[in-house]
Amino acid sequence: MEKQFNDLPGRRQEQLMAFDRLLTIMDELREQCPWDRKQTMDTLRHLTIEETYELSDAILENDLPEIKKELGDVLLHIVFYAKIGSEQADDAVRFDIKDVLNGISEKLISRHPHIYGDFVAEDEEAVKQNWEKLKLKEGNKSVLGGVPASLPALVKAMRIQEKARGVGFDWDEKQQVWNKVEEELQEFKENFDIEKHEVIDQKEAEGEFGDLLFSLVNYSRFVDINPETALERTNKKFIRRFQYLEEASNADGKALSDMTLTEMDAYWNKAKTLGV
Structure with a gap:
């Protein structure tokens, strides 16, 4: 009723x-x-x-x-x-x-059969895994089929990994993931002539950089950090500090275009000291 x-x-x-x-x-x-x-x-x-x-x-x-x-x-x-x-x-x-x-x-x-049915879910992970199984039963052809194609790449990487984890396709320990980060970093570095600071193969370097970012997103999940949120907070922090640099140097009668990097760094470090 x-x-x-x-x-x-x-x-x-x-x-x-x-x-x-x-x-x-x-x-x-x-x-x-x-x-x-x-x-x-x-x-x-x-x-x-x-x-x-x-x-x-x-x-x-x-x-x-x-x-x-x-x-x-x-x-x-x-x-x-x-x-x-x-x-x-x-x-x-x-x-x-x-x-x-x-x-x-x-x-x-x-x-939510653990609330409205007879399924037993002891923790959050069990809920997530059953969620993905239910979606497949409802007709989804792929676990990854529900990830919108137009999502920003960083968010998409996180969602892809979460959905793969929902059906058990994931690392067991975070140390394994960090080893993968270091492996991808080394593969990225191998695409450069360190002495000349030149890229050996631009396309290959781009691919390895993508792998490195993907592995970092993977690690972020294991330490409970949302990479999109973390990067956006860093973006906002950079904007605040750079705007302080602009305002403070302007108040001192200086123009950024005439300043050296060392001079700008002094304002930047002061912004950090002030907690900007």
Whole structure:
């Protein structure tokens, strides 16, 4: 028996009313606003990607007010896509937000038999491995088939390795992985004439560098470091310190184009000392 609205706790009623308000606004905008009426799934796609990255930035900065704002933007896009889906003429492909919500609910129930069935999962790893097995039973032809082709390469490497691990294809010990990192580093170095500082074979060097990065991503999993997050935090740190270098040198009447690397390093090291 499904729950009735009035039987729900007050907080849940407030949440559903807020969601209903958004759906109503979406209906009105789609009907009355020239811009909203013109949008398609294709025109929204790049905007959705942008909103997702803005949410990611807010999460990295641990900016909760901004996270709340960006979650709203992402939710709007989900509602927008569902609205467009409900307008399709073909009954076979038409869907609305109810279908989206029911679909993900059924998927979650199906993928969590340790909660909604009789499967026993003692730890997180058991859950992950069973998840991949269930996806294969659902019709996926490959364990790696669910990795989006357009993912950034670093994120994609992490997801590929996680999915392979889900079916047991992985190293046993992190020392084995680190040995692989050192092996790949040596193979990369072999593509250079160290004395002349020249690449011997550019294509081969690129391939070995890719192998080195892949092995480093592999090792990061074994020490519980997300490589995408780690690199992005380093990017942000570099930006902060470089901008300090620009501002501090400018305040001293110096132009970066006229400074030596040693002079710039002095500002850079001061930024580090100040915790920038």
